[in-house]
Amino acid sequence: MKLIITPDYDELSRRGAALMADLIASKPDAAVILATGETPMGMYRELAAIRQRSGLDTSRLRVFQLDAYLGLGPDDPRSLYGWMKRSFLDPMQIPDTNVVRLPGDAPDPRAVCAAYEQAVEAAGGIDLSVLGLGPNGHLGFNEPPAEPRSPSRVIDLTEESIESNARYWGGRDRVPRQALTAGMSVLLASRHVLLVASGERKAGILQRALQGPVTPQVPASYLQQAPRLTVIADQDAAALLRRYS
């Protein structure tokens, strides 16, 4: 694991964007899973700025949606696909044909999950998964308890995730109760995982994820076994990590 602790959120965003830009420069058609949520937004803005400045070609990336609320179409203001489109796909000029979605409003969500896994396989696996950290240790919507072999699937959101997502949409009542998520198995098989965590509210769960027991109760703890993991945390999120010397 490579752990980068930054003084603040802006530097976290710059370091994360630089890592993504390096990957894209070396493999312009890389297959990436991208989180929404608040934490990666600064990084995506920085990457868009790098693209503007340097002419980095981001348009060939193959993007896989990480998760979606069940039952919401792409035009619903709470659609996580819509959020990804505004924050990443449009600024990076990625055509829809390069995107594998998890359409939350499809009539057969189980078939959607199976097709998603087939698309990951057809892409030759995922080069980079960009993940945030849930307050309950979830990755995507792999809610605890989550086994490392869990496939992409429909899942009931936990109270903690409903509470945490309420801040995006103006209240708990606005948060759907079920979601589709890329499975733990897909995320853990990624050739590289970038986990970003910011703020003191992530300090306890980041410590448990990186330095606690590996357990289904903290899905992110399985990242300790990932083939290649980079964690970028700002000082507040890293405050409870034990230092080894």
Ligand code: PGA
């Ligand atoms: P956040 O969400 O980046 O908005 O904190 C992370 C998550 O809940 O997975």
